[in-house]
Amino acid sequence: MVHAQQDQHTFDVLHSLRVKGLANDNVLSALSGVPVEDLPAALDPLVEQGLVVRREGRMPGAMLTPAGKAEHLRLLAQDPATTAAATALTAFYDRFLPINSDFKMVCQRWQMRSDDTPNDHGDPTYDGEVVGALAQTDEQLRASLPELVDALPRFGRYLPRLSAALDRIRGGDNASFARPMYDSYHDIWMELHEDLILSAGRTRGAADEG
Template sequence: MDDARFRALHALRVKGMTSATVAAAVVAAPEDEIAAALDDLGGEGLVRHRSGGRIEGWSLTKDGKAAHAELVVDSVDDDGRAALEQAYQAFLPLNGDFKAVCHAWQTRGDDDAPNDHTDASYDDDVIARLAEVDGRAGAILDGVGAAVDRMSGYRPRLSAALDRVRAGERSAFTAPMKDSYHDIWMELHQDLILSLGRTRDAADEG
């Protein structure tokens, strides 16, 4: 299977149902190549497209999931696997810090009352904490992105989400299905686990 076709499968395995545009961003590939690959894979019954409803997009079929499981093991060389393992081990402690920042964004006070975002000073402090986590993540992602090209999209995507948060777009922090920082972070975590052939365990919960 050629690289574009594998990347298309991998993007859907990481993201779930999504568009060709987003799938291409997940695996750092040209959109036209991913769109063409999805069309081909659809003809082979490995992916399917849903339209006309509230949620539209491409997703893997059962056969597509099986095909991806066979291909992902050999999708990187030894150097790439070493870079993925190094990134994963560095990611785990940072993941716990990120979860704490998300908790602080969504709640506040000893009683974990919902954050109504009326205190700009409080929110600014939490955004500063997110920026600190982002800076630490950057060093991890620069290394693995250089070794495994399909991972190179996470750094600019996270940076763009942080810029949106700084510009006042609150949903860009943790809102689901908004290409938020949290959405992209979860995709990165899933990608590392899948690419290394791991299963999620207690260490992944942070």
């Protein structure tokens, strides 16, 4: 039982780092489902095996080595939960693409008021309309996810993080919309999208770019 849990933690950590790239402990815990206090036991052996490296400094965190990426691909291909969810992954992928296109348009509106006018966030009415559009897109995503979450529960981990980011945006934290490496709504959405592509065995194409 303990060995099985360790194996699951190994896969969850490797998969999460493949999805995220560089993750600090709090983000890695939220993404992988491994409690923060259990991360050292999961990460240290992977570091010793040369699968993961730890970065310190201004942007600390863990990331996969080339060997770690190869090991992740091997484990992903053998993961029974991912294999069993193939039909649900394909169905959600088809539902997700038009929602993702809407999300890209909302992000564009957040950044630019027109083709040549950046949004300086000095107009609360305009920003409020964009946040409202984001909330509608969020609802569309949530309505389309239950079948996949039932089949592959790791996709359910994105929902509370998206909710928290949306709440921060509504509370006036504009950086929580799209700032990189901030656990922003955009960051979390991109993680979900990357997880979907990896889990479904797809290659990112023009449709994924909206």
